Amino acid sequence: MKRILAVMLAVVALGVLAFSAEKIKAGFIYVGPIGDYGWSHAHDVARRIVDEKFDWLETIYVEAVPEGEVETYIDQLVRQGCNVIFTTSFGFMDGTLAAAERYPNVIFAHCSGFKRNANMATYMADFYQVYYINGLIAGALTKTGKIGYVAAFPIPEVKRHINAFTIGVREVNPKAEVHVRWIYEWFNPAAAKEATEALIAEGCDVFAFTEDSPTVVQVAAEKGLPSFGHYSPMYDFAPDYVVSGQLVHWEKIYEDFLVKIYNGFYTTKNLAHVDYWWLLSQGAVEVGAKPGMVINPKYEAALKNYVINHPAFGKISVYELVFIRLNQMADPGITFDPFQGPVYDRKGRLVVPEGMWMSYDALITMEWAVEGVVGPWPGEP
Amino acid sequence: MDFASWLISTVSRALAFGVPLLWGTLGEIYAERAGVVNLGVEGMMILGAFMAFAVSQSTGHPGLGLFCAALIGGVAALLHAFVTVTIRANQYVSGLALSMFGLGLAGLLGRGWEGKPLGNTLPTLTIPGLSRIPVLGPMLFQDQTILTYLGIFLAVVLWLLLFRTRWGLAIRSVGENPSTADSLGINVTLVRYLCVFFGGLLAGVGGGYLSVAYRPAWTEGMTAGMGWIVIALTIFAAWDPLQALWGAFFFGALYHLSYRLQAYLAPELLKLMPYLFAIVVLAISGLGGARWRRRAPGALGLPYVRGER
Structure with a gap:
């Protein structure tokens, strides 16, 4: 009996050991x-x-x-x-x-x-906060007032990114426009290239995108135009022209x-x-041309020299504004959101009332286009 | 936007995008003129794209890269030739297999090359003098690589070769009626091998253009269906190298316009445009096209066995 008990104990002990390890x-x-x-x-x-x-x-x-x-x-x-x-x-x-x-x-x-x-x-x-920060930078860098955006599919995720980006752009450059072209594919370098060429022909001089290749960065760099990397670090593709970008962890x-x-x-x-x-x-997402490089040093001077009169911070350079906003959102007690009301869609409807933030559900089902977005917008309410 | 700027960007982009299609189509025309359908264009192009990138990256010479791209395209085509001409297997199945094989192999070999920027790309040319001409200059003589002009030149040469020389006659007769050609002392097997091989060379260059010039980087699957458009263009061109020229550049223009016009027309429709064009072409050639049917090589897709009819 004792022996049986001992064996049973041993079996149980082994079982527990096996489970915990x-x-x-x-x-x-x-x-x-x-x-x-x-x-x-x-x-x-x-x-x-x-x-x-x-x-x-x-x-x-x-x-x-x-x-x-x-x-x-x-x-x-x-x-x-x-x-x-x-x-x-x-x-x-x-x-x-x-x-x-x-x-x-x-x-x-x-x-x-x-x-x-x-x-x-x-x-x-999700990248929407990161796109907003990139938008601030893009708004300060455009000379023609037209920023190009190559987008994969007109789905809420991509629309949210374009809107957040555009809100950033208009915060520092209220007259600037974000011109959007859809390629209807996550991955098609040739389509991304022609869409970028089309935007260049329209007069866009700064580029951002949501699709899965570094094409936009490369095409813009060929023409000497700055751009923002997406998803993976794209700094190495054009060290002189990748200003910043969206990185994921x-x-x-x-x-x-x-x-x-x-x-x-x-x-x-x-x-x-x-x-x-x-x-x-x-820390699941990061702003940067590559990890650790929030802004490409080549563009620091231009951003420091671009001073605006900000409603909340007064006279401030875009360079400083970028880091203030970044800290506000990176801090665990988040004190700022890009979709902070009042936000109007481009048909003039108030979509986020003064002082309000958007709920998670509203963010992930976003269909409208914010003021400043130019171009087709399938599914626009 | 004024008219001139539209014209300039459309023509210039049509030329740049049309190049890989043109090279691929010229090659496929030769293969099909000899009676061999090669649906492996996509596979040969992607192998060329990978090879051109890998060689340019390691040696710093995009020209050498394109040369090797041509070779690997040619070697892949020889596989197809062996299977279809020597073993006489079904050409369509073999071609499809070649496409899948090429995509897979290039993806596998390309693992370590993914996402690296290319240091030495094929330079774009600004032709002195001509590029200064207003409108025409930026339209035709800027931002193009040597392959644009070489491709146009090649189309003319290949047309002359095909329709004005004995060699061309030999190729056409092999595609039209191999037993007659055989009885005239033409080596059907050799002609078919050579034409398919030549088609592979050109498809390889077309693919290489994508990775060292059009968008200098290697990414798996970067040909993204161009090989299939080449197949449609071959029919659209009615197996004529000069018409391939218009076909490729017309398709390039449509492709560019589908993005340029998005601001004015529904993007879904525009996105369809180039492919709709391909379907319409195939439908016309299949249905009403007595002209097309007359011009299709008579023995297209058929293996040749001496003594059989």
Whole structure:
């Protein structure tokens, strides 16, 4: 009897030990090739960072997964022993949810969607604050008063970015316009190039964009025009012309999420309300031409010499304004938001009343165009 | 915006965007004139794009890069020639496979080259004297690379070769009626090999242009469907090198205008325009086009077996 008890104890002890030392095997599903130098690339950079950081973590990935086939790939990852699975495209949403219901013992996290489950969280690192800061800089640099914006799809995410950017532009240069061209593709260098050429022909002299290639930066630089990088550091493509840009740090979210799973804080039962919407203050996004370089030193003088009479700060250079706004939003107790009322859309309707901020729901469903945006705007209310 | 500025930007961009299409189409015309459909253009172009970038980046010579791009395009085309001419497999299947193979291989080889800016790009030319002419100067003689002018020159030469020489006659007869050509002592296999190989060379250059001149960087999948437009343009041009010239530049102009006109017309419609054009062309050539049908090489897509009809 004693012996049996001892054996049983040993088994239980082993079981507990095994559980507490359990490794996490995380699978990542990417929609694009990891070499796209945009979205999937950034997720993979983050995966490698967390993989190296934690010895209890093992990661694997599959790339260029068609959106309709995500479930097949999830099955494959589960068979390979993954207990945490990240799916990184909006189009994976329904497939991920279906898989989450089929595999109640696996933890899922879906990027950029809105459907959750007990074992499925959502996460997103958003750039709208960063675009606003870039807008401030762009407004000070344009000489023609026309800024070009090459955009992928007319969806709320991209519209939010263009609007935030334009609000920044008009804050320092109330007459400037942001001219938008849509390419209807996330990745098509030729389309991005022709859209940029078209904007140059229209007289635009500063460029920003939301699509997955460094094309806009390259084309603008060929013509000697400044631009803002997007997603990955694009400084090296045109060191004289990339002024600043939007950088992402998905690893901040992955680290937080995985550590909380490892510590037993997140389980397969309590994720129904876990939604990461991380911004500047969490360090998930960064303003810069490359990490650590908020403003390309070549443009510092021009921004310091561009002094405006700001309603809140009085006489101030755009250079100072950039860092004030950045601190206001990067500080955990955020004291400023680009969509701070009053905000009018370009049809003259008041969309955010004086003194108000927009709710998360209003931000992620934004369809209107702010004053100062010029060009087609499919789905404009 | 005044008329002159519209004209200048449209023509200038049409030339720049039309270049890879023109090179690819000229090559495909030769392959198809000899009776071999090569749907692998997309694959040959992307291999050329990768090769041109990798070689230019490591040696600093974009010209050498383009040369190697031509070679790899040619080698890939030889694969297609071997499978379709020697083994006599289905040309369409082999071509599709070549496209997929090229995209995959270039993506794999390109892993370490992704996202690196190219130090030495193919320079754009400003032709002394001519570029000063008002309107015409900026329209035709600025911001173009040597490949624009070389491509136009090549189109004329290839037209002469095809319709005014014995060689051209040999190529056309192989595509039209290989058994007759064979009975006249023309080496059908050799002609087909050479034409398909030549098509690969030009497709490789077209792809290389994308990565060392048009948008100097390597990105996986950067040809983004241009190879398929080439296939449509070959039909649109009715297998005639001079008409390929108009086709490629007309398509380039449409492509540019689809962005230029966004401020005035619904962008969804404009985005459709170039592709709608491709479909319309194919429909016309397929339905009403007695003219087209007459001009299509008679033995297009058919393997040649001596003694069979």
